[in-house]
Amino acid sequence: MNNRENMLNVALDMFSKRGYKAVSVRDICGKLKLKESALYYHFKNKQALLDALYQRILDLIESMRSSFDQAFAMITSVGMEEMKMVSVSFLKDYFCNSHVSKFISMLTIERLSDAKAYRIYRKLVYDMPLEQCDKVFKLMVQKRIVKAAGQENYSKIYCSIIFNAYNEHVFGKTASTRAVEKAVAQVNQEIEAFYKLIRI
Amino acid sequence: MNNRENMLNVALDMFSKRGYKAVSVRDICGKLKLKESALYYHFKNKQALLDALYQRILDLIESMRSSFDQAFAMITSVGMEEMKMVSVSFLKDYFCNSHVSKFISMLTIERLSDAKAYRIYRKLVYDMPLEQCDKVFKLMVQKRIVKAAGQENYSKIYCSIIFNAYNEHVFGKTASTRAVEKAVAQVNQEIEAFYKLIRI
């Protein structure tokens, strides 16, 4: 029953659907069945609520980076089945993670008018995924699993496929399993097609 | 000096940056150097302004569909250079078109809480592009330019590449030529890589 936590969770949920500016402190407190003054006890003002959420994402990104690195250290080879498994996990555990998904929605709105949100969005959606993919494809080229020619484009195309499936089927939907399954099916199919094109 | 037009243009510009709810009628009229009552002469209320914009996009989509169809009717063959040209034109004239680009931004925000915006967004960003691409790839398979195996995934992957380049470099930026050039460079490179993978 930590209300500070609740406030952050409810705020994230509402900001992710309508955007920071469009959600009032009254709205948030209404859902929490608390008065505004209760919220102002925990946060200096409305902006501080948003800043606290930004800090949470940054922490989350770092913790994901280290789990990624740990998992990668144990990889020895990547065939088609492994690649499909990794892709689906990437989609499900990263993009579709209920927290991450809400952050992406919120940042999608805020980045248009907030430079800080823009930087965090890029980190979460482009820089981090691309960085990890590059490591995997480099390994695959080294092991002579995929063609060396055109390797500098693999990560971008690969990430495009996954992010696009997320965007098309899951983005903005309230954690619908149906939507996730659709995205997974699309990723499985397209990643298989892509793998067949690049393998030696 | 048609003020109704100006109102729509300014509203679109502001909605695309901050979202419908976060922009006040005062903001819009401030930029127009008009009083709110002037706006309420042309539009029943704030919502009517948004509805008029939605109608504009729907009209724009239809007009684009017919230009696309006309251009397609004249195509006889598609080699690598043609494919790159079409891709760049797709990116520049469609997604980066200053009007379309603002609509995409606005709809990106509104679709999260507005079912109508969601439908229009899908039409503009997924359905229309995919529909056109399918026609081109079918022709390419028929002419034995690209491999038949995996053809059902070509359009999705192709559109992912282009939309992702748009999203990464252009989305949300105020019509920066620099940003467009970056996206064009990325598309050129990735589409070439993709073409080499699928050609016979």
Added chain:
DNA sequence: GTCTATAAATGGATAGAC
């Protein structure tokens, strides 16, 4: 078609009691 003036609602934020 646009202006001034103003109503009515909503939103951010604080003081002080419990």
Added chain:
DNA sequence: GTCTATCCATTTATAGAC
């Protein structure tokens, strides 16, 4: 930590003059 009560700015929208 939360509540009641309240303040003041912002916002949507309208009436009536020009």
